[in-house]
Amino acid sequence: MAWKGILPAVITPFGADGRIDFDAFSENLVRMIEAGNAGLVINAVTGEGLSMSADERLACVKCACEVAAGRVPVIATVGSVSDTDTIDDIQGAERAGAAGTMIIAPYFYRLSRKERIDYFVRMGSKSALPFIIYNTTYTSGQLEVDELEAIADATPRFVGLKEGNQLQASEVVRRLSPQVAVYTSRDTYIQELAAAGGSGAVTYSSNVVPQLPVELWRAHEAGENARARALQDALNPVAWALVVRSFPSAIKGVMNELGWRAGSVRPPLENATEEDMQRLRPILDELQLTSTQ
Template sequence: MTGIALPSGVIVAPATPMDGELHIDYDALADDVERLIAAGVHGLTPCAITAEAETLDLGEHRRVLQTTVEAAAGRVPVYCGIGRPSILELRTLIDHVHDIGGDGLFLITPYASAHTADEVAAHFLDVVERAELDTIIYNCPGYSGVHLVPELISDLADHSKVVGIKEGHQPQLAETVQQAGDRLAVLTARDSYLMPSMAVGAVGVVSFAANVEPEAHVALYDAIAVGDLPRAERLHQAICDLVDALVARSYPVLIKEAMHLKGRAIGSARRVATPISSAERLRIAQAIDGVARAMA
């Protein structure tokens, strides 16, 4: 690694709290940031996919970023998600991140239209050069249909402000580490891959399930880091079971339900979804119980 402070550990993509009318509850968001930081997480990426960012209008997007940065108050880095289909809106958000004192950017592959990998890479570099902020890029072929291969990621890593990648194509994570891990932080995109990813050189996770069990995620990361394999294996299996329960349908419907079961009022999702079944709720509750046993 270089001498630049690179992201590592458990970086959480916070869910966005909503009230009964599906308006954003900004006070609840600030409280949730406090909860996550108190649990020991190492960073935040607001307005990512888990946050339902594509359902937010530009004003909401700006306010979610500002609320998160202000609530974090410099205690952990906040990599502000700025994914928008419009270049003009994206530029507005870059200026906004500077104005509110965000630590960096979380940059997702553009969605809502088809792009080539070279177009995406050029877009990432355009944003980074305009923003001059530390940036975590997201390779997410499952959502965008665009696959950034390790050679292209390595080229992007040559830019000093590209400090991390959320690698969403797990089969190539080890190769991404080999080709670019000396210049940027490689972070897995799936909580259940944290342990095997760190075994091949990844330095953490950009997590959705840590919205539900942040202490357990931090405990898993710490156990892996110090080589406490028995504890790491217990936590890894429990978190895998939780993740399986949470991804049975689209984000963040079941994530929000799990947070409710943990006593955290966060409202419903804006995305179209059928009612949660008793079987889904039971599976989530059992997974939460399993995490508690692994933490004991």
Template sequence: MTTTPCPSSRPSSRPFSRPFGRTLCAMVTPFTRSGALDLDGAGRLAGRLVAEGCDGLVLSGTTGESPTTSDAEKAELITAVREAVGGRVPIVAGVGTSDTPHTVELALAAEKAGADGVLVVTPYYSRPPQDALEAHFRQVADASGLPVMLYDIPGRTGTRIAPETLIRLADHPRIVAVKDCSYDFLGTQKVLARTGLAYYAGCDEHILALYAVGAAGCVSTVANVVPRQVADILDAFDAGDTARATRLQLRATPLIEAMMGTDLPGTVTAKTLLAGLGLPAGPVRAPLGPAGRETADGLRAVYEEYVSDVSGS
């Protein structure tokens, strides 16, 4: 598959490629009350996200609980979401594991199921050195025809993809993007300055900051709940209204903090809010557990204040 920019539904003068869209949602994986995969719910949630401003979807990432879904469930999820959204937006499938052959198998399965790209996280726990890490990513990229988004999240994996490694990997024709959760803004700018890799902010608090220095967009967990408002931040910047973009990013800060800045993973907080809004979510899978009532009430209060604030502006 050749990588081509996915045009945003909103005009932009940005000259570089957006291989997977601009406003991507790191979608939760809905489950039934009994804990089974909810394919109907996944389709309905995906449809809502696209209708409300997301022009790309990332499945089976961190927020999608990839460590606790089976290989078969991952493929079924891709198929169900593809049927729900058709060809309107790219689907990027998380396939990264700590095992290179297994990651290759998942990449091939994602391609067969209808994904447009794969998200490949740094192998975790084993903490490979940079040369082994580079070889891992190249082997996965060589295995299928799908373009690759590397996932740099050392806080979870224990290993950073060094900027120098990213610069070398940029020469691979199918390694086209990075989901950046490195919290190394200088390192990110070095790679942006020296490669054509499309960077996507993987931390919601960095959406505008990274976009302002040349990122292609974001992969947002908060967008599960407020997709339109996340897209509005980038819309304002693309329209040249940087003051409004700044206001919108800052107004989102309390919700971002409530969802992403506590001991609870974003998966838990996103599913808690979605359930409270009557949207497909379901429980999280062990070892994660549900948010307590006090936490759920606090999340809902922050959400309602934020939505009221932005709707009145």
């Protein structure tokens, strides 16, 4: 089982008291569903999952499953420095009704090739859920193509890859598809990976422009290559602007500017400043996004 299309990594709104604002969270989830996204990725880096407790992450997965109500799959992000915490998150997500997980490699520790492979195979055995691997530079070293092949050979539950190394993305598609769906983690490369046979993207910009990545993907599927390229060109300035400072501060700043309830980030992150917003507003104006305040 694999998911195809745009999978937004949804932000988690925190109130002034630091608690999760589940009403605002639900509103944003509905907005993502109504935009035509293929699923919802919860507790990812964009959602500040690593800044939450295990109970909070589980509560977010439960909330997302209730809001989605089977309309789209809910994919819970899991991963910590210890097997124990990761397994707890995996099994909690399964009990909550998630359709799958996105597993992040342990961070801080520099794992060997064998340790990386064994970790994902081991995590895949802890539930019946299919899983996506997030192949990112922020953890124990990026997985190379032969490592990904070894994991795919060892467990059929490995169904998707959020590829953070765009240099090897097309080769991963060639060697692992269709068993493993390959998604770009870089919103600026959606059209490029689609043309190489990729299955979609796990996006952060969808929080701000939920329809644009969906329209881009639909144009690709319809064979409208020029339109897909034009939509990618329209998306790129926004995608770049949203990562100019500590992530996801700019995303939440823009959402709040537009009247969507994004709340605050959690320390050690700091909220977007007025100076940050002054740099972002011209880009929003180009897409005719204006404040509702």
